[in-house]
Amino acid sequence: MQIAIVLFDRFTALDAVGPYEILSRAPGAETVFVAERTGPVRNDSGSLALVADRTLADVPAPDVVIVPGGPGQSAQMENETLLGWLRAADATSTWTTSVCTGSLLLAAAGLLKGRRATSHWLALDLIKTFGAEPTGERVVIEGKYVTAAGVSSGIDMGLTLLGRIAGDEHAQAVQLLTEYDPRPPYDAGSPEKAPAALVEEFRAKSRFILR
Amino acid sequence: MQIAIVLFDRFTALDAVGPYEILSRAPGAETVFVAERTGPVRNDSGSLALVADRTLADVPAPDVVIVPGGPGQSAQMENETLLGWLRAADATSTWTTSVCTGSLLLAAAGLLKGRRATSHWLALDLIKTFGAEPTGERVVIEGKYVTAAGVSSGIDMGLTLLGRIAGDEHAQAVQLLTEYDPRPPYDAGSPEKAPAALVEEFRAKSRFILR
Numbered sequence: 001m002q003i004a005i006v007l008f009d010r011f012t013a014l015d016a017v018g019p020y021e022i023l024s025r026a027p028g029a030e031t032v033f034v035a036e037r038t039g040p041v042r043n044d045s046g047s048l049a050l051v052a053d054r055t056l057a058d059v060p061a062p063d064v065v066i067v068p069g070g071p072g073q074s075a076q077m078e079n080e081t082l083l084g085w086l087r088a089a090d091a092t093s094t095w096t097t098s099v100c101t102g103s104l105l106l107a108a109a110g111l112l113k114g115r116r117a118t119s120h121w122l123a124l125d126l127i128k129t130f131g132a133e134p135t136g137e138r139v140v141i142e143g144k145y146v147t148a149a150g151v152s153s154g155i156d157m158g159l160t161l162l163g164r165i166a167g168d169e170h171a172q173a174v175q176l177l178t179e180y181d182p183r184p185p186y187d188a189g190s191p192e193k194a195p196a197a198l199v200e201e202f203r204a205k206s207r208f209i210l211r
Numbered sequence: 212m213q214i215a216i217v218l219f220d221r222f223t224a225l226d227a228v229g230p231y232e233i234l235s236r237a238p239g240a241e242t243v244f245v246a247e248r249t250g251p252v253r254n255d256s257g258s259l260a261l262v263a264d265r266t267l268a269d270v271p272a273p274d275v276v277i278v279p280g281g282p283g284q285s286a287q288m289e290n291e292t293l294l295g296w297l298r299a300a301d302a303t304s305t306w307t308t309s310v311c312t313g314s315l316l317l318a319a320a321g322l323l324k325g326r327r328a329t330s331h332w333l334a335l336d337l338i339k340t341f342g343a344e345p346t347g348e349r350v351v352i353e354g355k356y357v358t359a360a361g362v363s364s365g366i367d368m369g370l371t372l373l374g375r376i377a378g379d380e381h382a383q384a385v386q387l388l389t390e391y392d393p394r395p396p397y398d399a400g401s402p403e404k405a406p407a408a409l410v411e412e413f414r415a416k417s418r419f420i421l422r
Contacts (some may be wrong), residue, residue: 021363045242048235053258068248173412177413179364181400188387189386195383
């Protein structure tokens with residue numbers, strides 16, 4: 001099973017590495033980081049680069065496609081090299097997935113039309129404009145399309161998908177090995193739970209946050 | 212505030228990227244990935260490389276030190292270049308931290324003697340042999356020494372530490388932005404919660420898992 005994780009300038013690192021750490025532990029998985037060009041790809045803050053080992057063209061038909069989000073997503077929304085690759089890869093994939101605003105790229109490629117999907121909570125309105133049906137769920141499975149909410153939700157998506165791919169027991173083994181027994185010291189991880197003032201502040205400047 | 216995240220061959224990616232994604236969002240943070248040599252450093256499975264932008268020598272006195280774990284930790288336990296750097300950096304750091312078996316490196320450097328600390332659940336016995344006092348807590352704060360349990364626990368550590376560094380409100384803002392409202396689809400993330408047979412199986416082969 002080949003898993004392709006797409007990188008682009010100014011992606012968010014945890015969007016990619018969260019599901020990577022879980023799904024790359026599927027039996028027989030070959031996981032490959034891909035981008036338009038091979039070599040280091042810088043994240044949103046510029047302080048971390050992950051290496052793309054293969055080009056998009058090198059990996060035309062992965063079994064699983066994972067598209068992270070991040071502020072750099074907006075610059076890719078009309079990048080036909082990437083969008084065309086997503087469409088072609090999706091034609092033969094078993095699972096087509098995204099984390100955070102990565103779902104906007106799937107949507108821009110036309111893959112989420114009429115489908116339930118999610119994204120970063122600040123991008124739920126935007127994804128609707130591409131014909132997707134946004135939900136407030138953390139992980140949305142719609143046929144072979146699996147979308148996750150913001151950043152850290154990719155870990156939950158990875159584990160959910162690993163259960164489907166490799167069975168509950170294997171997924172539990174990976175949960176134990178990665179000690180995924182989360183204990184956030186605060187309870188502010190969703191717009192429903194966070195202080196209202198904070199939510200409003202982010203909504204007011206969302207156009208800057210998402211770019 | 213300078214944050215140094217240490218890389219070495221066969222580290223575990225999420226150990227490093229979890230706390231990175233949270234702590235790099237502290238106000239005024241300059242986060243830098245360091246290793247003995249600059250350039251790509253491959254993780255445990257070999258399918259992902261993160262770029263070390265600076266050498267250890269380039270970054271002698273960071274305010275925050277973060278040491279990830281991973282099977283590659285065992286090959287570093289007598290690496291005096293790294294251990295010496297850890298001791299020197301610790302002499303002036305505000306926080307000296309680790310995720311997963313990274314605490315074994317802090318312990319090997321002599322920094323956890325007589326201190327409460329944690330590690331990956333399979334390494335708790337081992338850390339005792341270096342004079343640390345292992346606990347089953349997910350994040351242990353002992354003065355300026357902060358150790359986290361396995362892999363994914365670095366996110367909880369990052370958020371806990373961000374609260375201490377930047378205040379509760381900023382930490383909550385970062386929790387909301389990274390949508391850290393975890394919903395694991397299974398409840399097997401600790402040896403207390405996972406199926407007993409799975410725990411025993413891992414214990415039986417722990418020497419292979421940790422190397």
